[in-house]
Amino acid sequence: MSDVVMQIDGKEVKAGGDMTVLQAARAAGIHIPTLCHHDKLEPFGACRMCMVEVETRGRMSYVVSCLYPVAKDLVVRTRSERVDKIRRVILEELLAHAPNSPELVELAREYRADRDRFDKDPSFCILCGLCVRYCAEVKQKNAVDFIERGALREISFIPEIAKKECWECQECFALCPTSYAQAAYFLTEALAFPGRRKASAQSA
Amino acid sequence: MDSANLDQIIEQHRGKPGDLIHVLMEVQHQNHWLPRDVLHQIAEALNIPFSRVLRIATLYKTFSLTPKGRNEVHVCTGISCHLRGANKLLDAVERATGIKPGETDAGWRFTLDTGSCLGSCSIGPEIIVNGTHHARMTPAKVEDVLKEYQ
Amino acid sequence: MTRLNSAAELEQLRAGILSSRDPAKPCIAVCAGAACHGLDSVRVAQAFQAEVAKLGPGAGLEVRVTGCHGYCEKGPNVVVDPEGICYFEVKPEDVPEIIACTLKKEVVERLVYAHPDTGERAVHIGEVPFYKHQMRLLIGDNTRIDPMRIDDYLALGGYGALAKALFQMTPGQVLDEVKKANLRGRGGGGFPAGLKWETAKNAPGKDKYVIVNAHEGEPGAFMDRALFTGNPHKVLEGLIIGAYAIGSHRGFIYTRHDSPQLICHIEQALAQAEEYGLLGENILGSGFDFRVEVHYDVGIFVSGESSALMRSIEGNPPEPRPKYIRTSVAGIWDRPSNLNNVETWANVPQIISRGADWYRGIGTEGSKGTKLVSLSGNVVNSGVVEVPMGTPLRTIVYDIGGGIPGGKAAKAVHFGGPMGGSIPANLIDAPLDFDELAKLGAPIGAGGLLVMDEDTDMVDVARYFLEFLTNESCGKCVPCREGMRQTLKVLTNITKGKGREGDIARLEDLNDVTGAACLCALGRTASDPLKSMLRYFKVEYETQIARGSEGRSGNAAGSAAT
Structure with missing residues (x-):
């Protein structure tokens, strides 16, 4: 598949035609947080932390970057008020299970997630799989x-x-x-x- | 379960991983539960990892990994039955049987379950015992209905 | 049965079936639908059959065991044709009298409908209030069909639309007709069926699939089962026509395992259609091949979601996949797969035989045709209803449904089950229309209409639906699994009088993220009931939360004093 040119966070990015948005972003040095992603594994799309805002032909939607395919002229925003809110609430939901996981605590700081927002249910597993x-x-x-x-x-x-x-x-x-x-x-x-x-x- | 019967079911699907749900359905239907060693046999015959068989067997409500009582009592908790008092009916059934949904009594007489809508909302709330519907139930009628099932 | 090799042979067979039947001979149709079955209609049917057997071959009347008639509340239902005399709540001991009167061309007065307030009687199906405000294009044939006999369907013109499509139309013309009819999917989204078909038709690849979604797992929805169990060939005919239009040679029916009657009727219908050459190789000698197999859900609601359903047909766990590439392009085994629900397929034969223009004459600007509705909850006459799109909900709830039992007032109506919404009773003049109801926050969904009376606790209703979905989702993605878990906790606490300050904000945040971030439609629409509650019944929520907070601070003060 031939390369495509798209925009991530206002920056022009060239990506392989068979890449996902997450791969394209990472190749361009743009960070998107993930919990269930692993380079050796098939994309899973379960944690939803890697959600981004995409715009195609004037229509905006929220997609998980680990699965969403790149496309010509795609406009991607990896941070916005709404994207941050999604990540914050997801973290708050997961912190109810594993309140002291360093990875979650670190992300919680970044996204201002309150680990006491929801009732605790300390199963310790976040089912990232x-x-x-x-x-x-x-x-x-x-x-x-x-x-x-x-x-x-x-x-x-x-x-x-x-x-x-x-x-x-x-x-x-x-x-x-x-x-x-x-x-x-x-x-x-x-x-x-x-x-x-x-x-x-x-x-x- | 008769092992010849079981072998026959499994043999029909040998080597066909896509048939997993069909095999489990047939065994569940005939045997009323899925013994672990049977799941091993199925995994081997269909060439599926045992963990995958277990995953499917625990995912669907119909499959049971424990034996069931002689009588399977099902209280419909669909939304229409809920609005018409299914909760009170369930309480009465729990009192009469001494068990909670998902449980079987010590004497293997009843297994109790709740379940989603069976599409006969007009006659709810209802309980279904061994497939027989008891329509427009009230808590007061529970004892009488269950008496028929020993 | 002989195999039919042309459209002419089908018409010959039909003529033969019709000439062997005397249209004036009384036929007693006994309903064996889900509710009537639960009311022991089997014994009523057996009593009729035994009595007729006693009368011998010259009995002068026939008995037919049929699918759902619709008026479930008053089952077991019996309809005597050709006049269409309706008897309700029939018991086995009523049978000899019905037979005797039928033979004498008389009516058993005590078993006909009497209005609960005025006592006014209604004898014929077109006069009974429950039926007379309906337009029963799809379900109306149920009283005239023994679902185990394909000949009954053929006698009503069955498979005529298939013959027309195969021999008088190109696949493209069939597609155009369905597009022109603006048939919208009856399964939930209301997406135009023709556009979906077109995507699958134009998608690259030789192997394409068509699927009947007969899962109907939504609590309070039972119309698809009533239609499919009662008239399986109508759905099958629609499916074959669709396969022809799309260029598919393999179809799937995905249904619940817990309706033995439905399974039996589907299997019999497939076998009989195949024997007649209406299914299988070289259908009616047209050169078109098409086969159908049946797959089962064994008890999880999410498997009715289209991508999960397709995973299940492949033999995989029913976990949805994101639809960044549509299933009509990459579905089962990544091949183009067109899925429609039972009611959508059942609409196809009449669109082909009577034309898109006729079909467009029924309904509203944006929603054409009739719609099946399962009417249940706090309503006098529950059952399966079919009305033209655009019918005011008031007509369904009051004229057909007979209003609220016990002289109570309606509080709300809810459409679409756990993925739908509630609107207050003062909006009951809203029309049954995909777009209008979606705007109000109560999208039609599959068509389960739940009526709630003044005593209904709206926090509990939202809690109920969340509890249902929490147990019936796959559990893969975080905002669905965890969002619902936390929402359910908050709602449960409120109903137990343990509401806390900030609960509304917590609910709104959870709901917002669940609605935006979930992987599949189940998750994304799981937030819809609560969204509608917070739109119309927020005060009730606030009151219950306040009661909880006050109770707690009161207790705290009390314990401090002692």
Whole structure:
């Protein structure tokens, strides 16, 4: 696909025709915050932090930049009163779950989000799905997945698979913005193969 | 569940990952719940990661990962039934059965569930027991209706 | 059944069916729709069948078990044709008398409609107040069709529109007719069906799909099931015509698994249509091939959202995808996929057979044709209603619906279920029109009309819908999952008398972001009921919140004193 020229925050940007707005912005050194995005993974579009304002043929809309394709003459604004409000409320909603996650706290400062705005529900997981998708897409082990639905959705390590696959890997821990992946994994360890850690330490 | 029967269902869909929902539906329908080892069998036969099978099985309301009681009691909590007093009806059913939605009693007599609209709003509020509708219910009638189901 | 190889053979078959039937012979139609079924109409039907069997082959009348007649409130419903005599609340013990009177050309007076106030009687379907203000182009055939018998549909001219499309029109002409009719999608958005078809038709790619969305998961909506269960071939005929126009050879029906009757009728309709050569390879000898398969939702509301539905057909979890590229261009397996709901497809045959000009003569400037409405809630006559677009809501609620039970006043009417909105009773003269109602904040949605009386707690109504969606969304994107969770908490607290200062601002912020930032239409419109509440019933919210705050400060003072 041929390159296109577009505008991001008033700056003329040249982008590959198959890029997303997020990729184009980052290539041009323009920062857009994300929580569920990872360069090695398919775009997910769940956290909605990367929402931006776009204007095509005079019509303005709000889109997630991690999925929105670049187009010729597209006008993108990565900050505006409304974009900031969306990010602020999303952060306030997530801080109800993980009030001390450094990534969230840092973003909260930037977007003036009040971490006590909403009732606390400390599940610690923000369901960005990095662990789930990394395990499926990069490691192809599918040891952790989403279960349930709606407000009940959570991540779950599958004991039968985790027992075989996770001991040597644990790479998803470093992706987790709240350290909940570790917590969930250790619970699974306790359930499915308790004592292995101790045995392994003793034999070492 | 009869294992020959189960094998037959699974064999029909072997190697077809797109059939997952159909297989789960058939097993749920015949067996009234989805045992974990059966989910493993299905995952293997359809060539789907087990985690994906579990994800689908926990996502849809119809699928149950625990056995159900002999009688499945469903209280409609659709909006029309809600306006016509479904909450009080549900309270009465909970009192009569001693269980909450999603639960099964110790004697395996009842499994209680609430559910969305079944399209018979004109005759609500209603309870449905094993597929039989009991229309225009009142809390006072609950005991009598449930007596029929042992 | 023999396979039909041309339009002429279809007409021959139709002529044969008609000549074998005596139009003067009484036919007793027993409703087996969802509500009547719940009222044990099965036993009524069995009683009729047993009595007729007793009379033997020369019985002089027939019994037909049909889909929903519409007047669910007064079921089990029975209609005696050809006169159209309506009997209500029929019990098995009434059956011998009905049969005896029918044979004598008499009417069972005690079972006909009597006005609750005046006692005035109405015998025929065109005189009963519930029916007489309606225009039943789509649902009206239900009393004349046994959904298990394709011949009943053929006897009413069925598949004539398909033959016309295949042999007298090019796909482009079919498309133009639907565009000209300005048929707008009945599933929620009111998007012009013709434009959607055109996008799919012009999209690159050889394999294209057409889909009937028969999910109807919205609480209080039951009209699509009534139509599809009662007259499956009408929908199927529309779908085949659409496939021909778009150039699709594979169709999907996506429906709920929990309506056994609906599933049975769909499967039977597909099998019978295929046997006659109205479906499958080389339809009616035209050279056009088209096949249909059925897929099921097994219990999650979000799977009725079009992109989620398509994921589900692919065998994936029903999580919506953003529609930056439309599904009519990249849908199932990224191929052009045109989705319309049951009622939209059912409108197609009549547009083709009677023409776009006829169709445009019904309705308003922007909303053409009739609309099915499920009327429920605090209303005397609930049921399935079909009226021309533009009909004032007052006509639906009062003339057809008979007003509010118990002599109470109406407080509000709500359209569109958990993704719709409420408007106060003083706006009840608003017309049933996509654009007018959307402007008022109560978009038609699929057509579930809920009537609420003066005792209704409007905070609780918004809370109810949020609770429903919180459990029925996929849970993928933050503003939907978390926005609804927090909104629900605030609303629940208010209804429990625990409202706090700042709740209105909290609700407005949450609602604003949910409406703007969610991934799919479920999330983005989840904020609509509350938006309409804060527009029309804000005082009620403020009063309840104030009661909560006062209660708390009162308690605090009390405990400090002791």
